[in-house]
Every structure is written in C-alpha cells, then in structure tokens.
Amino acid sequence: MRAKNTFYLLSSVVGVLIIWFMYESFNQPGVGQLEGEFQEMAFYRNENNTGPVKRIYAVYTSSENLEELEQYGKFMPHTKYGSTTVYFFDNVLNTPKQLNPNSPHFESTFERSCIAVYEKNAMGQESFRVQPFK
Structure with missing residues (x-):
C-alpha cells in the first residue's frame, strides 16, 4: 500500500510540473503584449551562417512611449x-x-522620420537613442 501511495504522489508531482512548464512556455512576454502599434516594414539579415549574424529592422510605430520602443527592441x-x-x-x-x-x-x-534606434552589439551591450539623425 505504501508503494502505491508513493507512486500516486510522485505521479501527481510530475503531472503538476508538466502543466506548470507548459503554462510558462505558452505565456512568455512578447511583442503582442505591447500597447502601441508596431509594423515591421523592412528586414535585412546577412547570409553568413558561420560567423556573426547581422539583423536590421525598419519598424513603423504609432507609439510615442519610449519605454515601449526599447522593450520592442529587446x-x-x-x-x-x-x-x-x-x-x-x-x-x-x-x-x-x-x-x-x-x-x-x-x-x-x-532619416527625418526616424524617431529612435535600438542596437544590441556582438558583446550583448544594448543602446537606445532617440532622434539619432538630428
């Protein structure tokens, strides 16, 4: 009887852990949670698959909230x-x-309609600049 109870207890714990992991996996924060409108208009990625990958995005946004812009970049x-x-x-x-x-x-x-730029370099350092071309 004791082995049966241990089995049920361990099965319950594993079941709860699986449900918790699945919940956390499907509820990660993302761009969809930001309040402003963000529309990716252009994208460039170099063809280098063995060295540094360079990604460049041009994004239209109706948001004027600088924290949201920076969060989008992150x-x-x-x-x-x-x-x-x-x-x-x-x-x-x-x-x-x-x-x-x-x-x-x-x-x-x-350049005159660029309101901000977010950059993350090869060493993981982030920078966010407002009105970068003025």
Whole structure:
C-alpha cells in the first residue's frame, strides 16, 4: 500500500510540473503584449551562417512611449556575437521598404522620420537613442 501511495504522489508531482512548464512556455512576454502599434516594414539579415549574424529592422510605430520602443527592441532576436539594430519610424509612408548592410542602412530621405534606434552589439551591450539623425 505504501508503494502505491508513493507512486500516486510522485505521479501527481510530475503531472503538476508538466502543466506548470507548459503554462510558462505558452505565456512568455512578447511583442503582442505591447500597447502601441508596431509594423515591421523592412528586414535585412546577412547570409553568413558561420560567423556573426547581422539583423536590421525598419519598424513603423504609432507609439510615442519610449519605454515601449526599447522593450520592442529587446524582444527582437539576437544571436551570440551578432548584432541587432531596430530603427523606429513615426510615418508609415516615410518608412524604408528596403534595407542594406552598410550604415546608415537606408536612404537619407527617411532619416527625418526616424524617431529612435535600438542596437544590441556582438558583446550583448544594448543602446537606445532617440532622434539619432538630428
């Protein structure tokens, strides 16, 4: 009888742990939880799969909350020894549709509508700048 009770107890504990792990897996914070509107307009990723991966995003946003913009940048994927750059634009018509690997990554005509940039470099250091082209 004692072995049977131990089996039920351990089975219950394992069952609760599995349910808890599944709940935590499906309820991770993400971009969808941010209040502002975010629309990815352009994306560039280099073809290098053996070295540093360079990701560049151009994102239109209606949000003026700088904390939300920075949080959006933190949610974007980052690869060890790679870099991630997210440019935020406040005008959907003045957001680049194409990005290139060389800085400034888009035509200078779009610079005036860029309201912020989030960068995470190869060493994991983050920076967030408001009005980077002014």
